[in-house]
Structures are given as C-alpha cells and as structure tokens.
Amino acid sequence: MKRTQVFMVGFLPLIVIGGLFFPLLGYLVVAMMVFFLVLSFFKGRFWCWNLCPRGAFLDLFLSKVSGQRSVPKIFMKPWFRWLIFVVFISFVVMRILQSGGSLIALGAVFVTMCVLTTVIAIILGIPMKHRSWCMICPMGTLQEYLGRIKEKKE
Numbered sequence: 001m002k003r004t005q006v007f008m009v010g011f012l013p014l015i016v017i018g019g020l021f022f023p024l025l026g027y028l029v030v031a032m033m034v035f036f037l038v039l040s041f042f043k044g045r046f047w048c049w050n051l052c053p054r055g056a057f058l059d060l061f062l063s064k065v066s067g068q069r070s071v072p073k074i075f076m077k078p079w080f081r082w083l084i085f086v087v088f089i090s091f092v093v094m095r096i097l098q099s100g101g102s103l104i105a106l107g108a109v110f111v112t113m114c115v116l117t118t119v120i121a122i123i124l125g126i127p128m129k130h131r132s133w134c135m136i137c138p139m140g141t142l143q144e145y146l147g148r149i150k151e152k153k154e
C-alpha cells in the first residue's frame with residue numbers, strides 16, 4: 001500500500017460526492033490534470049501508479065472485490081484507446097461550450113466527467129482486472145504518449 005495513494009484517495013469522494021453539491025470542486029480536477037500533464041513529460045505515468053485518486057481507489061478498494069478476469073484484447077489496441085480519447089475529449093469540449101462561460105457550470109462539467117469515468121471504472125473493475133479502466137483511460141493514454149515523446153528526445 002503506497003502512502004501517497006492513501007493520502008490521495010480522499011480526493012475522489014471529495015470530487016464525485018462533494019462536487020455534486022459544490023461544483024467548483026471540479027476545478028480540483030483541472031488543477032490535477034495540469035499537474036499530471038506536466039509531470040508526465042518527466043515521469044511518464046508516475047501519476048497513475050502513485051497519485052491518481054481514482055487509481056488509488058481502484059488499488060485500495062476495488063481490488064478487494066474484483067473478479068480480476070482479463071480485459072478484452074481490444075483494450076490494448078492503440079486505435080481503440082485513441083478512439084476512447086477522442087470520444088471523451090469531444091464530450092468534454094461539447095459540455096464546456098454548453099456551459100456558457102459560467103464558472104459553476106464549467107466546474108460541474110469536470111465533476112460530471114469524474115463521476116462518469118469513476119462509474120465506468122467500477123463497472124469494468126468488478127468483473128475484470130481492478131485497473132481495467134486505466135488501460136483505456138484517456139488521461140492515462142495521454143500521459144503515456146507524452147512520456148514517450150520525452151523518451152524519444154533523450
């Protein structure tokens with residue numbers, strides 16, 4: 001059990017439950033995204049394995065009830081992962097445009113995104129490997145890509 005995960009896991013209920021009542025908590029998601037995107041240039045998916053609140057939740061809690069069955073092979077295909085990325089980003093951009101520039105509505109977009117992806121992560125992680133979602137998570141895909149760019153430059 002990683003201490004960083006024990007500390008970070010609390011952010012998940014804060015955002016997915018607290019965010020329903022206080023949408024501005026969605027900006028925590030934005031702050032985390034900026035942080036891990038910068039971090040990924042230097043450390044690849046370090047965020048995913050050590051700091052991500054949802055990753056920590058999956059490791060610390062969902063792993064206890066997960067059936068740990070293999071994920072479908074399609075989850076490993078780059079084209080499928082990038083398809084999920086495009087669908088996800090399109091959905092977020094569409095919701096941002098619909099927010100009309102309201103700070104609260106904008107925060108709610110990121111809370112919704114976090115709730116939705118957490119529900120999907122739980123649905124996938126119960127029958128299959130507890131980190132199944134992480135294999136297709138758009139943010140994980142992006143971090144991996146950015147980490148590889150840095151490796152190629154070295």
Ligand code: SF4
Binds near residue numbers: 056134135137138140
């Ligand atoms: S893949 Fe996504 S959900 Fe999983 S640990 Fe990384 S950022 Fe978090």
